Amino acid sequence: MAILEEKLSMTTKAEQVTAFESGNEMAARAAAQINYHIMGYFPITPSTEIAQLLDQMKVRGEHTIQLIPADGEHGSAGICYGASTMGARVLNATSANGLMYMLEQLPVQSGTRFPMVLNLVTRSISGPLDIRGDHSDLYFALNTGWVILLARTPQAVYDMNIMALKIAEHADVRLPVIVAYDGFFTSHQKRKVQYFKDRSIVQSFIGERPTNFPNASDPKKPITIGAHMLGDDLINNNYQQSEALYRAGEVFKQVAREYAVLSGREYPVLDLYKMEDAEVALFLLNSAAETAKDVVDKLRAKGIKAGIISPNIIRPFPAEEIRQALKHVKALLIGERADSYGAHGPNMTHEVKSALQEDKENKTIVLSRVFGVGGKDFYAEDAEAFFQMAIEAMEKGYAEKPFDYFGHVPGRPENRQTLVMEPMHGDAFKTGFIQVTPDEETKRLKVKIPPLRALTAKPKRLAPGHGACPGCGIFPGLELFFKGIEGDIVVLFQTGCAYVVSAAYPYSSHKQTMVHNLFQNGAATLSGMVEAFFEMKRRGELHVSDDVTFVMVTGDGGMDIGMGSAIGTALRNHKLIILEYDNEGYMNTGSQMSYSTPMGHMTSTTGVGKAQRGKAFHHKDTPQIMAATNIPYVFTGTEAFPQDLVKKAAKAQWYAQHEGTVYGKLLITCPLNWKSEERYGEQILKAAVDSCFFPLYEVERGKTTITYDPEEKNRRIPLSEWLKYMGKTKHLLKEENRDLLMELEEEVERRWRILKAKHEHLYL
Numbered sequence: 001m002a003i004l005e006e007k008l009s010m011t012t013k014a015e016q017v018t019a020f021e022s023g024n025e026m027a028a029r030a031a032a033q034i035n036y037h038i039m040g041y042f043p044i045t046p047s048t049e050i051a052q053l054l055d056q057m058k059v060r061g062e063h064t065i066q067l068i069p070a071d072g073e074h075g076s077a078g079i080c081y082g083a084s085t086m087g088a089r090v091l092n093a094t095s096a097n098g099l100m101y102m103l104e105q106l107p108v109q110s111g112t113r114f115p116m117v118l119n120l121v122t123r124s125i126s127g128p129l130d131i132r133g134d135h136s137d138l139y140f141a142l143n144t145g146w147v148i149l150l151a152r153t154p155q156a157v158y159d160m161n162i163m164a165l166k167i168a169e170h171a172d173v174r175l176p177v178i179v180a181y182d183g184f185f186t187s188h189q190k191r192k193v194q195y196f197k198d199r200s201i202v203q204s205f206i207g208e209r210p211t212n213f214p215n216a217s218d219p220k221k222p223i224t225i226g227a228h229m230l231g232d233d234l235i236n237n238n239y240q241q242s243e244a245l246y247r248a249g250e251v252f253k254q255v256a257r258e259y260a261v262l263s264g265r266e267y268p269v270l271d272l273y274k275m276e277d278a279e280v281a282l283f284l285l286n287s288a289a290e291t292a293k294d295v296v297d298k299l300r301a302k303g304i305k306a307g308i309i310s311p312n313i314i315r316p317f318p319a320e321e322i323r324q325a326l327k328h329v330k331a332l333l334i335g336e337r338a339d340s341y342g343a344h345g346p347n348m349t350h351e352v353k354s355a356l357q358e359d360k361e362n363k364t365i366v367l368s369r370v371f372g373v374g375g376k377d378f379y380a381e382d383a384e385a386f387f388q389m390a391i392e393a394m395e396k397g398y399a400e401k402p403f404d405y406f407g408h409v410p411g412r413p414e415n416r417q418t419l420v421m422e423p424m425h426g427d428a429f430k431t432g433f434i435q436v437t438p439d440e441e442t443k444r445l446k447v448k449i450p451p452l453r454a455l456t457a458k459p460k461r462l463a464p465g466h467g468a469c470p471g472c473g474i475f476p477g478l479e480l481f482f483k484g485i486e487g488d489i490v491v492l493f494q495t496g497c498a499y500v501v502s503a504a505y506p507y508s509s510h511k512q513t514m515v516h517n518l519f520q521n522g523a524a525t526l527s528g529m530v531e532a533f534f535e536m537k538r539r540g541e542l543h544v545s546d547d548v549t550f551v552m553v554t555g556d557g558g559m560d561i562g563m564g565s566a567i568g569t570a571l572r573n574h575k576l577i578i579l580e581y582d583n584e585g586y587m588n589t590g591s592q593m594s595y596s597t598p599m600g601h602m603t604s605t606t607g608v609g610k611a612q613r614g615k616a617f618h619h620k621d622t623p624q625i626m627a628a629t630n631i632p633y634v635f636t637g638t639e640a641f642p643q644d645l646v647k648k649a650a651k652a653q654w655y656a657q658h659e660g661t662v663y664g665k666l667l668i669t670c671p672l673n674w675k676s677e678e679r680y681g682e683q684i685l686k687a688a689v690d691s692c693f694f695p696l697y698e699v700e701r702g703k704t705t706i707t708y709d710p711e712e713k714n715r716r717i718p719l720s721e722w723l724k725y726m727g728k729t730k731h732l733l734k735e736e737n738r739d740l741l742m743e744l745e746e747e748v749e750r751r752w753r754i755l756k757a758k759h760e761h762l763y764l
Contacts, residue, residue, distance in 0.1 A: 013261065013262060014196055014197075014198075014201045014262050014263065015196070015197045015198065015201075016194040016195060016196055016197060016263070017194065017195055017196075017197050018192065018193070018194050019192075019193055019194070019195065020190050020191070020192055020193070021154055021190055021191070021193050022049075022154055022186075022187060022188050022189060022190045022191075023121075023151070023153075023154040023157040023181050023182075023186040023187045023188070023189075024046070024047070024049035024050050024053065024121065024157075024187045024188065025049075025053060025154070025190075026154045026155070026157045026158035026161075026193055026195070027050050027093065027119050027157050027158070027161055027179070028049070028050050028053035028054050028057065029158060029195055030157075030158050030161035030162050030195075030202070031050070031054060031063075031065065031091050031161065032054060032057045032062050032063040032065070032199075033063075033162075033195075033196065033199035033202040033203070034089070034091075034161075034162070034165060034199075034202060034203065034206065035063050035064060035065060035199070035203070036065045036088075036089045036090060036091045037065070037066065037083065037088035037089050037090065038065070038066050038068060038079070038080065038083035038088050038089075038090050038091070039051065039054065039065050039066070039067050039068065039080075039090070039091045039092060039093075040068045040070050040075070040076040040077070040078070040079025040080045040083070040090075040092055041067065041068070041069065041070065041076050041092060041093060041605075042069070042070045042071075042072055042073045042075065042076045042094070042098060042561065043557075043586045043589045043590070043592040043605070044073065044094060044095050044096065044097070044098035044589065045095065045123070045131045045183075045589050045590075046095055046121050046123060046131070046133070046183040046184050046187045046188060047093040047094050047095040047098070047119060047120075047121035047123075047183070047187070048589050048590060048592060049187070049188075050093040050119060050121075051067060051093065051592070051605050052590070052592065052604045052605055054067060055067060055604070055605045055606065055607050055612075056607050058607075058611060058612060059607040059608065059609030059610070059611050059612045060609060060610075060611070061610065061611045065091070067605070069592075069593055069595075069605065071560045071561060071563065071595065072101060072519070072520055072560065072561035072562075073094055073097075073098040073099070073101040073102040073561075074101050074102050074104065074105065074520075076092055076094070076102065077092065077102035077104075077105035077106065077109075078105060080092045080109075080116055080118075081105055081108060081109050081114065081116075083116075084109065084114035084115065084116045084176075085112075085114055085215060085216050085225055086215055086216055086217045087209070087210075087211070087213065087215035087216075087217045089116075089165065089209055090115075090116035090117070091116065091117050091118075091119075092116065092117075092118045092119070093118065093119040093120075093121065094118065094119075094120060094121075095120065095121045095122065095123040095137065095183055096122075096123035096124060096125045096126075096131075096136075096137045096183075097125055097126055097137075097518055099120060099125075099137045099140065099141060100125055100137065100140060101520060101561075103140060103141075103144070106141070106144040106145075106146060106176075107144050107145055108226070109146075109176045110144060110145030110146050110175055110176055110241065111145060111237065111238075111241060112225060112226055113174045113175060113241065113244070114174075114176065114213075114215075115165070115168035115169050115173075115174055115175060115176055115177070115213075116168065116176045116177075117161065117164045117165050117168060117176070117177050117178075117179065118146070118176065118177070118178050118179070119157075119161070119178075119179050119180075119181075120137065120138060120141065120178050120179070120180040120181075121133075121180075121181060121182075121183045121187045122134065122135050122137055122138050122180055122181065122182055122183050122286075122337075123137060123183040123184075123375075124136055124137075124373060124374045124375065125137050125140075126518060127516075128505065129495065129516065130374040130375065131375075132183065132184055132374055132375020132376075133182045133183035133184045133185055133187075133337075133375045134337035134338055134372055134373045134374055134375065134376075135285060135286075135336065135337040135338040136337070136338035136339075136373070138180050138285075138338070139338050139340065139346070139347045141178055141180075142314070142315065142347060145175070145241055145245065146175065146176050146177060146178050146315060147164075147167060147168070147173070147175050147176070147177040147178070147245065147248045147252075147313070147315055147316075148177075148178045148180060148313065148314050148315035149163070149164055149167075149177060149178065149179050149180070149252075149312060149313050150180055150181070150285055150286055150310075150311060150312055150313065150314060151179055151180070151181040151186065151286070152181070152186065152271070152286045152287055152289055152290055152310060153186060153191055153287075153290065154186060154189075154190070154191045154193050155191065155192075155193045155194065155265070156181070156267070156312075157179065157181050157186065158193060158195055159259065159263065159265055159267065160179045160267070160312075161179055162202055162205065162206065162259070163252075163255050163256065163259055163267070164177040164179050165177070165206050166205065166206045166207065166255050167248060167251050167252055167255050169206075169207075169209070169210050169213075170248075170251045170255075171210070172244070172247045172248075172250075172251055173244055173245075173247060173248045173251050174213060174244060175241070175244055175245060175248060178315075180286070181286060181287075182286045182287040183375070184375060185286075185287040186286065186287050194263075196263075201262070205258070205259070205262055245315065245316050246316050248315075248316060249269070249313065249316040249318065252269065252312075252313050253268075253269060256268065256312075267312050268312065269311065269312060269313055269318045269321045270309055270310070270311050270312070270318060270321045270322065270325055271289065271308075271309070271310040271311070271312060272307065272308075272309060272325055273289075273293050273296055273307055273308040273309075273310075274296050274300065274306070274307045274308070275307035275308070275309060275325055275329075276307075277305055277328070278305050278306060278307030278328075278329055279304075279305040279306075279328070279329060279330045279331070279394065280304065280305065280306050280307075280329070280330065280331050280332075280333075280387060280390040280391050280394055281306065281307040281308065281309055281326070281329050281331075281332050281333075281390070282306075282307075282308050282309070282332070282333050282334075282335060282383065282386050282387065282390070283309045283310070283332055283333070283334040283335070283348065283352060284308065284309075284310055284334075284335050285310060285311070285314075285336070285337070285348065286310070287378075288335060288337070288371075288372065288378045288383075289308050289310035291378055291379070291380060291383060292308050292380075292383035292386070293308055294380055295380050295383040295384050295387060296308055298384075299387060304387075304391070306387055307329075309322070309325055309326075309332075314348075317351050317355070319351075319354070319355035319358070320355075322352055322355045322356075323355055323356065323358060323359045323362065326356065326359075326362060326364045327359070327361075327362065329364050330363070330364065330365065330394040331364065331365045331366075331367070331390040331391070331393040331394035331399075332352070332364050332365070332366050332367070332390065333366075333367040333368070333369060333386045333387070333389055333390040334346075334348055334349045334352055334366065334367070334368045334369070335369050335371050335372075335378075335386055335406070336348050336349065336368070336369070336370055336371070337370075337371065337372045337373060338370070338373065339370045339373075339405075344402075344403050345368040345402070345403045346368065346370060349366070349368040349403070352366065353366055365390075365393045365394065365397070365398060365399050366399070366402065367389055367390060367393055367399045367401075367402055367403075368402060368403045368404075369386065369389070369403075369404055369405065369406040370404075370405045370406065371405070371406040371407055372407070376407055382406070382407070385406070386406070417506050420463075421463050421511070423511055423512065424459060424511045424512065425488050425512060426487065426488055426545070428459055429458065429459065429461075429485070429486060429487055429488065429489075430486050430487050431450075431454075431455070431457075431458055431486065433449065433450040433454055433455070434447070434448070434449050434450070434484060434486060434646075434650050435447070435448040436448075436650050436651065436653075436654045443701055444700050444701070444703070445651050445654055445655075445700070447647040447650045447651055449484070449643065449646050449647055449650065452642055452643065452646070455483045455646065458483055459511075460479050460482075460511075461478070461479065461482045461489065461491075461510070461511055461512060462475060462478070462479065462502060462509045462510060462511065463509045463510075463511055464509075465507070465509055466501045466502040466509040467500075467501040467502075467504070468497065468498075468501045468502075469670075469671065469672045470671070470678050471669065471671035471672075471677075471678030471679075471681055472497070472501075472668075472669075472670065472671070472672075473581070473583070473639065473668030473669035473670065473681055473685070474497060474498045474555065474581050474583070474668055475498075476639050476668075476681075477581055477638070477639050477645075477666045477668045478498065478553065478579075478581065478666075480639050480642055480645050480646065480649075481579065481637070481645055481646075481649045481664070481666065482649070483646050483649065484645070484646040484647065484648070484649025484650040484652075484653070485549055485551075485649055485650075485652075485653050486547070486650075486653065487545070487547040487548070487549065488512060488545065488547065488548045488549070489512050489513075489548070489549045489550070489551055490512070490513045490515070490529065490533075490548055490549075490550050490551070491510070491512065491513070491514050491515075491550075491551045491552070491553060492514070492515045492516070492517060492522055492525060492526040492529070492550075492551070492552045492553070493514060493515075493516050493522075493552075493553045493554075494516075494517065494518065494519050494522035494552065494553070494554040494555075494558040494562060495516070495517075495518050495519050495556075495558070495588070496519070496554065496555045496556035496557075496558055496587075496588045497555065497556050497583070497587055497588045498553055498555060498556075498581065499516050499553075500588055502514075503516065515529070519554075519557070519558045519560075519561040519562045520561045520562050520564075520565060521562070521565050522552050522554055522558065522562055522565065522566075523552055523554075523562060523565040523566040523568070523569035523570075523576075523578055524565045524568065524569060526550055526552045526569070526574075526576050527569045527572065527574040527576065529550065530550050530574045530575055530576050531574065533548070533550075534575075547657065549577065549653050549656055549657060550575065550576040550577065550656065551576065551577045551579055551656075552576060552577065552578050552579065553579050553581070554566075554578065554579070554580050554581075555580055555581035555582065555583060555668075556583065556585070556586055556587050556588040556589075556594075557585065557586040557592075557594035557595070557596070558580070559580050559595075559596070559620075559622050560594055560595045560596075560620075563625075566578055566626070566663075567625075567626075567629060569661060570626060570629035570631045570661045570663065571629055572661075573631060573632075573659075573660035573661050574660065574661055575656050575657060575658075575659075575660055575661070576656055576661060576662070577652050577653070577656045577661075577662045577663075577664065578626075578661065578662065578663045578664070579652075579663075579664050579666065580622065580663070580664070580665045580666065581666045581668045582596050582622075582665055582666065582667050582668065583668055583669070583670040583673070583674075584596050584597050584598065584601065584619075584670070584674070585597050585603050585670070585673060587670050587672075587673050590604055590673075591603050591604045591670075591672075591673035592604050592605040593605045593606045593615050595619065595620040596619050596620055596622065597615050597619060598615065598618070598619045598693070598744065599614070599615055599616070599617060599618045599619065599740070599743065599744050599747065600613060600614040600615060600729070600731075600732050600737070600740045600741070600743075600744055601614050601615050601728050601729055602614045602615075602728045602729070602731065603615065603673070603728070608731045613731065613737060613740055614731065614732075614740075618744075618747050621751065622663075622665055623635075623636055623663065623665050623697075623699070626663035627663075627699040627702075627704075629661075630702065631660060631661040631662065631663060632655040632659040632660050632661070632662065632700075632701055633651060633652060633655040633659075633662045633663075633698065633699070633700055633701075634662070634663045634664070634698065634699040635648040635651070635652065635662075635663075635664045635665075635697070635698040635699070636664070636665045636666075636667070636694065636695065636696055636697055636698075637649075637664060637665070637666050637696065638666060638667045638668070638685045638686075638688070638689060638694065638696070639666075639668070639682065639685065640682050640683075640685035640686040640689060641686075641689065641696060641708060644696055644707050644708060645666070648664065648698060648707075649664075651698070651700070652664055667685055667688055667689075667694045668685075669681040669684055669685060673728070674726045674727070674728050675726060675727025675728050676725050676726045676727065677725075680725050683725065684722070684725045684726065687717060687721055687722035687725065688722050689708065689710065690710045690715050690716060690717045690721075690722075691710075691716070691717050691718065691719045691721060691722040691748070692710060692711075692716060692719075692748055692749070692752040693719060693722055693748050695708075695751075695752060695755055696708040697755060697759070702763075703762045703763075704755065704758035704759050704762070704764070705759060706755060706756065706759045718745075719741070719744065719745050719748055720732075720733055720741065723741075732744070
């Protein structure tokens with residue numbers, strides 16, 4: 001049993017509540033009790049829950065933190081930095097590639113000495129994509145200049161979050177702090193915990209917000225923040241920051257002692273389990289150390305002097321404490337959930353070895369093993385194997401293999417994957433039925449398509465067997481669009497539901513070439529592929545047909561975090577199609593708000609209750625944004641109007657092959673997160689169009705044409721007729737929310753009238 005949990009029954013000075021909660025729940029609880037001013041956030045598994053939980057708490061009136069949804073992690077880091085420069089108390093949470101995307105901002109925050117707290121719920125970084133827990137993201141944070149605390153249990157997550165802000169704001173520190181804990185192990189597994197009953201205890205322990213730090217909040221006391229420095233000044237700045245980080249180690253000890261008096265829970269620099277006379281030991285970060293403690297007890301019962309070292313803080317690195325802990329240890333195995341490729345051992349290995357170099361009398365044999373990457377489980381038997389390696393090295397007096405991986409297996413020829421279905425290409429996707437011809441008079445394309453039944457003979461681009469939710473609108477929408485595309489495609493899927501459910505190694509539902517890249521860089525990646533393809537053809541290095549169509553599929557908020565990349569690609573006008581399926585949220589991470597979520601709609605980060613009524617601002621009009629880049633063709637479509645969509649797909653292919661970038665937006669249903677019945681998918685989409693919430697139109701060479709006008713056909717319906725189908729919008733139909741419904745109706749009408757004007761006046 002973990003030491004921290006053993007101490008939960010101790011009598012403490014401050015009254016506490018005993019509960020059964022996860023690490024993410026405890027991080028959110030600590031934040032709510034502190035009542036930060038600002039949290040800039042962007043959803044990413046497995047840290048997303050923190051923002052969701054705080055949103056639910058805010059709905060219930062449990063805090064007044066301003067939760068600001070960013071366009072991506074880089075934006076969330078900027079929001080947090082900006083808030084901290086005003087002297088506000090600031091929180092953020094992220095994982096894996098989210099940390100990588102905000103990485104550029106982290107040294108800015110620490111280098112200018114503005115405190116804040118970031119919960120890093122550790123997870124494997126791409127690629128390939130793996131959403132489970134290891135420490136590959138944590139290791140990238142080591143050189144950012146932030147204080148880094150480690151939390152092994154949900155209890156530690158709560159306690160460290162409280163201590164972190166006090167450390168960050170200490171006059172001798174003034175640095176941002178990371179609280180890192182293991183994704184899905186500590187973040188989601190519930191454990192017995194205690195938290196302070198009265199939030200005033202937490203706030204009193206942390207103290208008043210410092211007002212004597214330089215900040216931008218008082219116009220009468222102007223300051224300049226972040227002025228560029230030359231080398232002579234920068235080295236002084238870096239030295240001061242370095243000294244502050246080392247002082248943070250002493251401040252941590254001081255704060256931990258004060259917190260122990262208040263809570264009854266102790267957090268020494270190193271958690272030393274039975275290390276007083278240990279001869280063999282393991283050095284493990286976070287949750288793995290808890291797993292290994294039971295193994296120590298078993299070995300001790302056999303007379304083997306075993307122990308565990310697990311740091312509670314790694315920035316600053318506790319070198320002196322490690323030297324003291326290892327004075328009499330004969331063999332130490334350092335287990336790490338990430339590698340430092342090519343360095344003959346990961347980061348902690350080299351830092352421990354470096355610390356031991358300062359003790360000339362130390363004879364500890366050090367072994368290093370990379371384990372548990374990508375969330376691979378670490379069991380008691382694995383800890384036993386680690387100890388056995390250390391024991392063998394102790395007995396031999398040396399390590400036969402100082403560095404290695406643990407848990408990897410060689411491939412076996414007999415297990416080679418076999419094709420279930422042959423890939424398809426070329427003529428298989430050519431029908432000859434679809435005709436696209438330019439009209440010289442109107443400068444637009446004329447499209448002739450056969451009856452839809454004739455297109456049913458055209459093979460699907462994706463094989464059966466994907467793992468989408470029942471009723472998911474992504475694949476009907478995509479497949480209908482692809483019916484209008486003749487010949488070969490190369491498709492890039494940004495991270496999102498469509499990618500995740502169709503390509504999980506070693507299986508793939510894609511019959512033609514598919515590449516995956518992250519939200520923020522899909523369009524740029526595909527533009528590089530397009531230009532490389534044509535340049536290699538120009539040089540005579542590729543001998544393939546010219547009719548390949550390049551398509552990027554994005555959705556689940558990919559046109560938020562990926563907007564900059566998409567606009568850059570459009571401005572360069574590469575010959576490709578950007579196709580967005582809009583499910584009105586970040587559905588792949590659990591239905592968080594995206595910028596395409598309509599105003600008032602309920603998501604897991606825009607809850608509905610006495611203090612909040614769903615999303616607070618209107619949805620992004622992405623087609624109009626992309627049209628403003630002057631690309632040749634922009635369109636909207638939905639499977640509820642199949643002929644319209646197939647025609648637009650054919651146009652999209654022609655423009656992508658002849659003139660440049662195309663953008664298309666498909667509205668698709670998400671029954672799980674829209675809280676709608678699967679059988680109503682087509683009716684919901686048709687109602688969205690007939691209510692003019694989702695108009696069907698195209699912008700062809702700058703000229704707007706509405707391709708289906710419900711008013712002209714006397715089919716327009718009230719917006720409420722669309723909203724009634726979805727559980728996420730039922731609250732908008734209640735009398736107490738009539739003002740919110742009217743505001744949404746007015747915005748829908750405003751956009752529709754602008755679109756009608758553009759349709760009627762071609763140069764608007």
